[in-house]
Amino acid sequence: MAATFQVLGAATGLFFSGSFDPQRLHLPSIRSVSERRTGFLVVRSDGHIVSSWNFPARRTQQFITSSIATKANEAASATTSKPGHELLLFEALREGLEEEMERDPCVCVMGEDVGHYGGSYKVTKGLAEKYGDLRVLDTPIAENSFTGMGIGAAMTGLRPVVEGMNMGFLLLAFNQISNNCGMLHYTSGGQFKIPIVIRGPGGVGRQLGAEHSQRLESYFQSIPGIQMVACSTPYNAKGLMKAAIRSENPVILFEHVLLYNLKERIPDEEYVLSLEEAEMVRPGEHVTILTYSRMRYHVMQAAKTLVNKGYDPEVIDIRSLKPFDLYTIGSSVKKTHRVLIVEECMRTGGIGASLTAAITENFHDHLDAPIMCLSSQDVPTPYAGTLENWTVVQPAQIVTAVEQLCQ
């Protein structure tokens, strides 16, 4: 069940293999290079596509990036005059987690390989050395039981963060998540609260095979009593991690395997985001595109094409998968009257299906066209790269869908 894979190996997955030509990239010049490095594409949250070289976490030198859109001076260094600090998404998660552990001694981490190994995606790297083996607990491979143990610890006063090495492994913990995590606050008449955070990477990666490419948000969404959020940028990853830990409710935080190496500049000051709010990524007038997690980047890439074609899409990253932020979504629908949902979840019973129902129920009068929902195919994710690409939504499909919707 637990496949061991190198962090960097998984991170070399390119985001857009079919629709993107790497030859057209400006490759950066690097000030100084040491150690081995891996090249990959980084998409910034404002939609610019950037290439950069990634060093292992202990790099000390700044490195240079260039943006295709702005054709920045390649010799320009990463400046220190801009506020905030730059980091990768997994580092942002770690920063958020560490700040919360510093703030509250009851916050602890449990999971496979979170301690000495530093986490299979390095989200908990260094924490065990700092906080000890009990606070950052390496568990045996027993998801159902250690998730239940986390729930029991939460009921008796701790605030555990349970990591599923891959979200798919949490299928083994479904008993505890459904029966105990969601229900016990209610069943006990409000006596016990369960401030647990269950997090881990999910989604379709780079040829990881069917079982490691699952999207569990569709399975968990019906469980009463839990909240689900999905992060997509370093900024919202840190903010949502902190919010989830501080929340008194059980929260499932969905991360994506391919987004861990996104780079962004985030504020130095402490900030906590709201678990229930959606994020306006790009305001627009013609169509509302609702998305979350990795598909946000496919949408933003499609948005560039759409803008060139004269459309003005409004892109919202819903972030809160359960409950939906009906205000942000509704305000957008009332403005544009057309909705496209782009998600990586499966077509049947996915988040998109629920969202379609919620929008139809609440905002039917404001729609000029039926809601379109682009989801992954109901296919166990194949290993072959070409087949895998055809199971998830690609930017070209998004462009076509918007054109169809706006006829």
Place this chain on the structure above:
Amino acid sequence: MATAFSSINVVQHARCDNFSVASRKPSSAFLGSTYSIRLSPSASRSASVSAAVNRKASSVSAVSEVVKEKKQKSVSSGSNLLITKEEGLEVYEDVVLGRVFEDMCAQMYYRGKMFGFVHLYNGQEAVSTGFIKLLKKEDCVVSTYRDHVHALSKGVPAREVMSELFGKTTGCCRGQGGSMHMFSKEHNLIGGFAFIGEGIPIATGAAFTSKYRREVLKEADCDHVTVAFFGDGTCNNGQFYECLNMAALWKLPIVFVVENNLWAIGMSHLRSTSDPEIWKKGPAFGMPGVHVDGMDVLKVREVAKEAIGRARRGEGPTLVECETYRFRGHSLADPDELRDPDEKARYAARDPIAALKKYMFENNLVKEAELKAIDKKIDELVEDAVEFADESPQPSRSQLLENVFADPKGFGIGPDGRYRCEDPKFTEGTAHV
């Protein structure tokens, strides 16, 4: 790499000596009740460890024998009593409360005051009383769906338990849990679980918190123990083994108590388990496994003292298998046709209440009148509980959405921009979620 949890590799092999099977049936007799069982530790890592283990193991071993001896001695010589008078009265009151309460539940069920699945504990009172009466208020208890008596032993008032069964708002869980989900934060009863095995990880978590508080939060006096009760059927479930592993690995302060009543609804323990001696599974994970006569509250109490003491001292978990029996069916809906009437008669003759009474009379601990007074007191208590539950109100509609989330912001933001929980329909319970 030095971790804080390098488990002491203690392998305790237990051998069954004295296979004197007092069975009336051929091969299908359950192994256990008439055996004396010894734990003899085999080679362990270091001499000091093995010495400590030897001491501990021998004190844990052969409890049934030791207790039997003590009992025989005490009958003749009047010394070495297992229990003082005060303790005896406390224990007696608790077992009688359990019995009378459960009998009243059956009555109320057939009168239509409670519904659903109700699982009664008649016959098993010795296990609940034997363990829970040794616990402090801060110690945690985790149970299964057969949890009424665990709740009562832990200190949840009979009124609250009965109200919960009637589904009234004055119940310990506001009527939202029911028979199978008894919870009490005040008395540290953390469930009440409907699926077997799913409470064991919860118990492991509670024990983890206790250890965490001692070692990370530096609350030096935190020695809270968790006792997890579950049945023989659960011992074939993965969660049981996963938790035995984790508890032994991290030396969590927990006691795993198997209430082996030989039947999982209609499935005999012998038909479902390759090795029916459950206590043996403890040493496989590095913890002592003890078998005790679960129909005798004093024997259970002796074992419990040792196991709870171990956990409190930080020596780790213990697996205790109590051989017991339920006099009624699995639940009130179970016609109970499969069990052999002879078997039932044999165990009825070992009724824990009768055995306790006999012991106390033979050792001149109490007089008849004192026990009768307790009987009367309990009868009145249970009658009062029924009256209270009858007169209590049903939950109102406003209760429907109140406890779904600890932080009701979890219902999200509505189309009007406000959090949905601010909508008055939420406090009224008429909103749709």
